Amino acid sequence: MADHAASLWSADERALIDALLNQLIPSSDDGSVPAAGSIGVAAFVAHALDEDPTLQSPFARGLAQATEIGAGSADAVVRIETEQPEFFKLLQRLAYMGYYSRPDIRALLGLSAKPVHPDGYDVPIEPEDLMADLTAPVRSRGQCYRDA
Amino acid sequence: MKNQPVDVLIIGAGASGAAIAWSLVETRMHILCLEQGDWIFDKDFPSRRDDYELARYGKFSCDPNVRGLREDYPINADDSPIMPVNYNAVGGSTINYLGHWPRMKPSDFRTRSLDGVAEDWPVDYATLEPFFEENDRIMGVSGLAGNPAYPAYTPPNPPIPIGKLGQTLAKGFNELGWHWWPSDVAILSRDNDGRSKCVNAGTCDLGCAAGAKASTDITYWPMLERAGVELRTGARVREIIVGDDGFAKGVRYHDRDGNVHEQLAEMVVVACNGVGTPRLLLNSVSKLFPDGLANSSGMVGKNLMFHPLSGVTGRFDEPMDGFKGPVACSILSQEFYETDPNRDFVRGYGLHAGRSHPPATYALGGYGVDDPIPWGAEHRKRMDDVFPYIAGLTIVTEDLPEEHNCVTLDPDLTDSDGIPAPKITYKIGENTLKMFAHGEARAAEALLAAGAREIVADGGGRDGKVWRRAGWHQMGTARMGNDPATSVVNGWGRCHDVKNLFIVDASIFVTAGAVNPTSTIQALTLYIGDSIKKNIATLFD
Numbered sequence: 001m002a003d004h005a006a007s008l009w010s011a012d013e014r015a016l017i018d019a020l021l022n023q024l025i026p027s028s029d030d031g032s033v034p035a036a037g038s039i040g041v042a043a044f045v046a047h048a049l050d051e052d053p054t055l056q057s058p059f060a061r062g063l064a065q066a067t068e069i070g071a072g073s074a075d076a077v078v079r080i081e082t083e084q085p086e087f088f089k090l091l092q093r094l095a096y097m098g099y100y101s102r103p104d105i106r107a108l109l110g111l112s113a114k115p116v117h118p119d120g121y122d123v124p125i126e127p128e129d130l131m132a133d134l135t136a137p138v139r140s141r142g143q144c145y146r147d148a
Numbered sequence: 149m150k151n152q153p154v155d156v157l158i159i160g161a162g163a164s165g166a167a168i169a170w171s172l173v174e175t176r177m178h179i180l181c182l183e184q185g186d187w188i189f190d191k192d193f194p195s196r197r198d199d200y201e202l203a204r205y206g207k208f209s210c211d212p213n214v215r216g217l218r219e220d221y222p223i224n225a226d227d228s229p230i231m232p233v234n235y236n237a238v239g240g241s242t243i244n245y246l247g248h249w250p251r252m253k254p255s256d257f258r259t260r261s262l263d264g265v266a267e268d269w270p271v272d273y274a275t276l277e278p279f280f281e282e283n284d285r286i287m288g289v290s291g292l293a294g295n296p297a298y299p300a301y302t303p304p305n306p307p308i309p310i311g312k313l314g315q316t317l318a319k320g321f322n323e324l325g326w327h328w329w330p331s332d333v334a335i336l337s338r339d340n341d342g343r344s345k346c347v348n349a350g351t352c353d354l355g356c357a358a359g360a361k362a363s364t365d366i367t368y369w370p371m372l373e374r375a376g377v378e379l380r381t382g383a384r385v386r387e388i389i390v391g392d393d394g395f396a397k398g399v400r401y402h403d404r405d406g407n408v409h410e411q412l413a414e415m416v417v418v419a420c421n422g423v424g425t426p427r428l429l430l431n432s433v434s435k436l437f438p439d440g441l442a443n444s445s446g447m448v449g450k451n452l453m454f455h456p457l458s459g460v461t462g463r464f465d466e467p468m469d470g471f472k473g474p475v476a477c478s479i480l481s482q483e484f485y486e487t488d489p490n491r492d493f494v495r496g497y498g499l500h501a502g503r504s505h506p507p508a509t510y511a512l513g514g515y516g517v518d519d520p521i522p523w524g525a526e527h528r529k530r531m532d533d534v535f536p537y538i539a540g541l542t543i544v545t546e547d548l549p550e551e552h553n554c555v556t557l558d559p560d561l562t563d564s565d566g567i568p569a570p571k572i573t574y575k576i577g578e579n580t581l582k583m584f585a586h587g588e589a590r591a592a593e594a595l596l597a598a599g600a601r602e603i604v605a606d607g608g609g610r611d612g613k614v615w616r617r618a619g620w621h622q623m624g625t626a627r628m629g630n631d632p633a634t635s636v637v638n639g640w641g642r643c644h645d646v647k648n649l650f651i652v653d654a655s656i657f658v659t660a661g662a663v664n665p666t667s668t669i670q671a672l673t674l675y676i677g678d679s680i681k682k683n684i685a686t687l688f689d
Contacts, residue, residue: 023523023524024523024524024527025523025527025528026524026525026527026528028528028532033531033532074524074525077523077524089520092520092523093512093520095523096508096511096512096520097201097202097205097508097512099508100201100506100507100508100511101198101199101200101201101202101508102198102199103198105507106506106507109507109531109535109536110467110536111471111506111507114198115195115196115197115198115200116195116200116347116349116350116351117193117195117196117347117349117351117357117358118196118347118357118358119347120346120347120348120349120350120358121347121348121349121350121469121471121472121473122348123309123311123348123469123472123473124309125306125307125308125309125337126307126309126310126315130315131292131307131330134315134318134319134322135292135294135318135329135330137322137325138296138321138322138327138328138329139294139296141296141325141327142296143296144296144297144327144482144483144486145253145254145255145296145297145298145299145482145485145486146253146254146255146262146486146487147254148254148255148257148258148261148262148272148273
């Protein structure tokens, strides 16, 4: 995927996309959670454009405008969001998809890095007495449906 | 191409198609089921892939227009705030449903008598009770006996865990003195009948690779195949053919390669859901039935009901682990289910404590709405300070039947075989909007009573926005009734106009209740099968 991103965009365009991605999903203050641009989510964006060619020209048009604005500050990103909404929404959506579907990011958020099958998650079944205690007030109120 | 005639031809291999086949097996009739989709195997489910969440937005979307697979038909829902969702395969939408399994309640079948709205069903809860029980056993339902919101019954398996989220919210409901109960689910809490128990992966909507969730391809169909029921996949029915005598003769269908086949049968059963069934009937036009088959009442396609839903989310002090465990549902409150004359709406709603989302789904807006969370500094805050700590309640409302909510045929749109596609015209009713207002306030109250620090504008609830992808439950478009002038089928699913044509899916529902319908769909189907067997000597009189 990375190679494809390299061939799709010029170095300047790629730098701009990375900067935009870093603004969309910034790193945590202590740096333990990385920003989206810094871990190469641009490659996912390139791959998505490849998969759905109908997205390519709106993306390219928006990118050209964004290049003139730059992505050095949050204000610049707000301008892109306002002036190129179609491009911005597409990039935002792909950024979230590409970033949060990565196993390494998932793990940082407390989820399993592995696919959820076959292992899943360990959630113990509540003991019967706990459920009996929890449901006691509900049972004590008696029937709560209408006879018909 | 002509095929060997059969006794019973069932269209659709989903929840109701499988159940009717099972009910009729003992008659030893030659039963054939035509299914437009294919078998899908657990190895193909996305939850075995690293990027499993992305499948929700692509080839495993619940929206057929997004999937766009060969076996899908497009649906024009431009005139509806709610998009019908489904799956087309052996198992139908039980492949990607959530397996939430509440039954309809006694009052749901008697809304005209009790509340002066909609119509009474020609069948009642007590009549369906043994069929609920039989079906729960076959599907492998888990739940806790003793729910005071229903006449007494015992689910065949103990409940699945309600988890930290469920336990927390339960305490809130207790604090307020409101009803709640662990949800019945068609998901195994223990290994049973050759199937494995739930592993709490949280990806029920992407197909259950553990086989714990009861889709009919792994519950009914293996038994049906052993019993000699013939299942033909990749077979998309174009129309039901009618003879000069007014009886259904069989169907014309397209195979995978587009070849048209004629399949004759003594009796035809339609099981294509509340959108697919009226579509097929409206596409089956003949000299005798110029306005669509079995449509002398004009009710085919009318009275479409969904369960419109919105939600409210609270942020708690401790992580809620919402991504662990089956999506829907942990616990269910039916405190506001029945009509209360002190409220400004009739009938009611359920408060469903579904579990929450994994991160990509959360960031993109949740299961029902495409509405990404903010970017930038606010994004960081949401993901770090809100996402792990949320629990929410969805308000699942009873939709009332209104004729203007309907399925018609789109004049231009077709599926890949050129068969006209359905068009949805639907507006959320005034009664429902009042329920939303009431339900959102009650949901917030319950979350705060459970210890939520604050109500937050994200995480599935999204400021009370109505979910777009909420059209799981498609009901009412070929309704049951005793009067042929105002209904399509009689009290046991036989079309008033065509005596050897039956309908068994949720299109025959008279009202919607405020619960997920599959449990009731299948119980009703088994009841219809039982009625067919009891009336077999005079079935077509």
